[in-house]
Amino acid sequence: MDKTKLKEIYNRIKAYDKVIILPHGRPDGDCIGSAIGLKEIIKTSFPDKAVYVSGEISEFTSFIGTLDTIEDETFKDALVIAVDTANKNRIADQRYDQGSYLIKIDHHIPVDDYGNMQYVDTTRPAAALIILDLFYMFQDELSISEKGIQALYTGILTDTGRFKYEGVDGDTFRRVAMLYDMGLKPQKVYAHIDTKSEALVRFKGYVLLNYQKTANGLAYIKITHELCDEYDVSIDEAASLVNELSVFEDCPVWALFAEYEEKIVRGRLRSKGPVVNEVANQFDGGGHPMASGVNLGTWDRADEIIKALDQLAKDYKSQLD
Ligand SMILES: [Mn+2]
Known part of the structure; x- marks a missing residue:
């Protein structure tokens, strides 16, 4: 956890009236979970800001939250944050460079060093945990909705194979404990990810x-x-x-x-x-x-x-x- 850089991200978010969050193409639970989670944190903590998530929809991730359709001009003067995406070609909305400042938040081994600022923590087994690191650090100033809590949990759960994969550590559970303390309803998430069509x-x-x-x-x-x-x-x-x-x-x-x-x-x-x-x-x-x-x-x-x-x-x- 790089506290200096997280503070910089926090200050950037505070400074902008408009934030656009971009997940990757062929979306999974973690990219949509971290994007919706971050959106809910910003929306709940700073109700005057406009926050969007733009990308590709998929049947599996649709229960996490809906995405926004945004016009080209919305990018003007916006802070753009790409999540969970190692290379810029993989960002679903290719207008990522049309904002005024671009931040990459990711946990993959870097492929492209894109963006004005990069926060890459390969020790975190899900990008949603990096969003929670940010939330944890500024918890006195930030809040989050139930939807955001469920979204971040979905990201962690799916990217860690339900806490089985390498990279899961004490911090993973400490962050998840925080979600439980804030009212996480895990059964609601399992109800979606445990079912399969016939x-x-x-x-x-x-x-x-x-x-x-x-x-x-x-x-x-x-x-x-x-x-x-x-x-x-x-x-x-x-x-x-x-x-x-x-x-x-x-x-x-x-x-x-x-x-x-x-x-x-x-x-x-x-x-x-x-x-x-x-x-x-x-x-x-x-x-x-x-x-x-x-x-x-x-x-x-x-x-x-x-x-x-x-x-x-x-x-x-x-x-x-
Ligand atoms: Mn991920």
């Missing part, structure tokens, strides 16, 4: 019957467009099932490959030991040591990364022996 449940059945395992300990599944059509699930819903493959004792690495629009193949890589983001970097991707994403383009390229991940699992196992 179509997706059936598709989960497909995944569990059709995954593959390599000799050295990679479990993976390939998902085509046609398959999603057949099961009536979206690609994003299908890709959300990656952690169904986390359960094998002999597979420290698992991956899900899916064909997005225009047959572009992307992969989600997960691990419980071997560092996967170094492999991800070689395949036009990146992320965290135990959870990364890659842009592969073609199925041939997917076969290449399957080989690389199999080798990674092999090297890891030989280190353990």
Whole structure:
């Protein structure tokens, strides 16, 4: 936690009448959760300020809060804050540079050093925790609504795999304790993230019957467009099932490959030991040591990364022996 920089962010927010918060494209619980959470903190604490969240909507994140549609001129004289986004191309609203000052708040390993100011804390397992660090530091001056509390909790919960992933520490729970003290209703969040459509449940059945395992300990599944059509699930819903493959004792690495629009193949890589983001970097991707994403383009390229991940699992196992 960098107190000097958090104070600078706080002062910037105080100084501007208008704040625009930008999550990344293909939104997840953390980018929308931190954006809505920050919006609710600013709105509740400074009712005279105009605050917007602009980005992409998705079915999964819609329960967290709605986004705002803003005109180009709204960016004039605005403070713009991009959350949870390592590279500027990934910011969903590409007008990020149209404001008067741009702050990047993120917890990923930096890809681009964009913005007039960057607050990057890779020790935090969710961007929502950085928003809570800011709230914690200025708690005497700030307030937050119930919606904001639920949003930040959703961000933390989804990005930590419910407190299971690396990076979760005492501070994670201290910040979450603060949310409970302020009236968090966790059941309301679980009611949304624990349910799946029947179509997706059936598709989960497909995944569990059709995954593959390599000799050295990679479990993976390939998902085509046609398959999603057949099961009536979206690609994003299908890709959300990656952690169904986390359960094998002999597979420290698992991956899900899916064909997005225009047959572009992307992969989600997960691990419980071997560092996967170094492999991800070689395949036009990146992320965290135990959870990364890659842009592969073609199925041939997917076969290449399957080989690389199999080798990674092999090297890891030989280190353990
Ligand atoms: Mn995140």
